[in-house]
Amino acid sequence: MSHANAVLTPRTRLRLARLIIHDGWTCAAAAKMFMVSPRTAAKWASRYRTEGPAGMADRTSRPRTSPTRTPPVVVRRIVALRWRHRLGPVQIAGRLGVPASTVHAVLVRCRINRLSRIDRATGEPLRRYEHDHPGSLIHVDVTKFGNIPDGGGWRYVGQQQGDRNKATTALRTGRTDRGNPRIGTAFVHTVIDDHSRVAYAEICADEKAATAIGVLRRAGAWFADRGITVERVLSDNGSAYRSHAWAQACAELGIKHKRTRPYRPQTNGKIERFHRTLGDGWAYARFYDSTEQRNAALPGWLHFYNHHRAHSALGGQPPITRLTNLPGHHS
Known part of the structure; x- marks a missing residue:
């Protein structure tokens, strides 16, 4: 060029x-x-x-030989120290007796100059993937949020007032167990498209197989209304997703089911990151006077997430922009 x-x-x-x-x-x-x-x-x-x-035609300006280039054996030692011990250029330079600038140049050339590109658990470079079209793969999971007592939870009213609100709400709902007030848990079943990051979520009373299957069917219909045909679904190894009923439902819907490797939540990292965004943007974003008030705010927040929130992985565009030929997707 x-x-x-x-x-x-x-x-x-x-x-x-x-x-x-x-x-x-x-x-x-x-x-x-x-x-x-x-x-x-x-x-x-x-x-x-x-x-x-x-x-x-253009020719490369690279010299035929580079006598001062860092020897391959030194490059391998630099990379090994980076992967195994997550050391910076100065620490690696001190161990190997080479200039820190040389170490930094090697790390840049190997694309491991940023620790965010290295898996914390294994030290290996992160292998990111993205399916090439909407519906090729959807991620499913369940995240839990404690219900909010009448009058607000401890995050906004303080621990003492929060405990009093919790006790009052438990007494009203009849969930006091041996003097320990219980106000229940919201099980939020989430579904996210791998390519577009368009998300679907429902608040349910449990995370049983029948509930998860119902969410999958409704999510499939919701995606179909937006021109997305679901081909594969990726889940963790929860009991609902290992059940025969779930496998049968996937077969009926024509969806191929895949499960993550045990103890490797990074495989389902897109939906794990969505859960954090869900908590920061909806569940804990502002004061809610009750669980019902928070639940009522979820559809509006999901619309904001899908249609208006800039997504860093999509070049600053909202997820809906990756669904082509969708009328009114900017509304």
């Missing part, structure tokens, strides 16, 4: 060389016409004479 400020492109070089070789122009005359030096014109004419049109 030619330099952005290059005077001659491969096509222009060919025109210049042909004027000199075929039309008998002098190098000085051709150089004046194309506003380059006679030496440059002579170079392209000579290359055209020996190599033909193929010689007009």
